[in-house]
Amino acid sequence: MKNFYVTPKKKLGQHFLTDESVAERIASAVNYGNGSKFVGLEIGPGTGVLTKYLLKNSQMDLNVIEIDRESVEYLAVNYPELYGNNKIIGGDFLRIDLNEYLLECKVVCGNFPYNISSQIFFKILEYKDSVKQVVCMLQREVAQRIANGPGTKEYGILSVFLQAYYDIEYLFGVDEHVFNPPPKVKSAVIRLNRNKVETLGCNEKLFRTIVKQSFNLRRKMLRNSLAQFLKGSDAEQPYLTLRPEQLSVNDFINLTNILDSNNG
Ligand code: SAH
Numbered sequence: 072m073k074n075f076y077v078t079p080k081k082k083l084g085q086h087f088l089t090d091e092s093v094a095e096r097i098a099s100a101v102n103y104g105n106g107s108k109f110v111g112l113e114i115g116p117g118t119g120v121l122t123k124y125l126l127k128n129s130q131m132d133l134n135v136i137e138i139d140r141e142s143v144e145y146l147a148v149n150y151p152e153l154y155g156n157n158k159i160i161g162g163d164f165l166r167i168d169l170n171e172y173l174l175e176c177k178v179v180c181g182n183f184p185y186n187i188s189s190q191i192f193f194k195i196l197e198y199k200d201s202v203k204q205v206v207c208m209l210q211r212e213v214a215q216r217i218a219n220g221p222g223t224k225e226y227g228i229l230s231v232f233l234q235a236y237y238d239i240e241y242l243f244g245v246d247e248h249v250f251n252p253p254p255k256v257k258s259a260v261i262r263l264n265r266n267k268v269e270t271l272g273c274n275e276k277l278f279r280t281i282v283k284q285s286f287n288l289r290r291k292m293l294r295n296s297l298a299q300f301l302k303g304s305d306a307e308q309p310y311l312t313l314r315p316e317q318l319s320v321n322d323f324i325n326l327t328n329i330l331d332s333n334n335g
Contacts, residue, residue: 075148077118077141079252084184085139088120090249098124100242100262101131103178103204108132112172114164114181114191114207117142119150121182126152134172136160165190173198182208185254189213189229199236205263211244214259226316228286232279235271235320237263273327281327285315293318293326300330 079085088094098121103109108130116122116135125133135153137143143161147154160172165187179202183191188209195202216225217233218241233239242260247253271278281297288296294311310318310326318326
């Protein structure tokens with residue numbers, strides 16, 4: 072490795088992994104594939120600590136996207152096999168045209184920039200038809216929020232949206248001292264596998280509206296937060312006396328169908 076130093080930049084959420092055994096564990100959690108080649112995308116490779124181990128997966132045809140120019144330069148020098156094949160994308164994952172990179176992509180991975188991890192997941196959801204697996208490290212609370220089911224305080228909008236289409240595993244926690252600089256928060260690694268659900272069996276636009284509106288007023292009973300969707304005969308609906316964190320994905324689907332029929 073040619074060793075010039077990339078200064079970690081706070082505003083880009085840069086916390087470089089210093090413990091390669093953690094990088095190795097994350098990379099080996101990618102277990103998609105049935106013997107044939109597939110396309111993968113790493114978000115935020117930085118100086119390539121994780122990239123190095125992802126490249127050992129001979130089935131994965133890896134692309135990386137990195138916003139930081141200095142890191143891109145570093146990767147170009149140290150990973151000629153990526154650079155030479157135009158597999159280093161210099162750009163902002165939230166702004167590039169993802170049709171180009173995610174329509175064919177089966178696996179997304181990375182030690183995500185924690186400050187934009189929710190936005191990254193909302194983008195991935197737009198490509199749920201192609202993206203079959205996500206393996207990523209993120210802030211522990213966010214990992215819990217995504218992985219936890221109803222009845223927990225972490226359960227929220229992103230949990231419901233992701234759990235509707237992915238089976239989610241919380242793999243392991245990572246302490247702050249294996250990063251440079253150490254983040255103020257603890258970290259965790261999760262894996263998402265696309266489930267068999269193709270459509271939810273309800274008006275999906277209304278489903279999204281209902282989930283968002285319920286959790287935006289998370290301490291209120293659904294009767295109050297969803298008042299605008301109700302009509303008189305709904306008064307007896309048992310869901311309406313609950314709070315949003317008590318509803319599973321299927322409950323939200325049922326509720327959507329009940330409320331949708333109000334407009335039919
Ligand atoms: N994978 C590396 C770096 C993780 S830090 C490691 O584990 O050491 C997060 C990385 O995401 C940084 O390199 C940061 O520059 C990059 N990043 C931040 N915002 C980004 C964005 N919008 N698009 C692409 N990369 C981004």
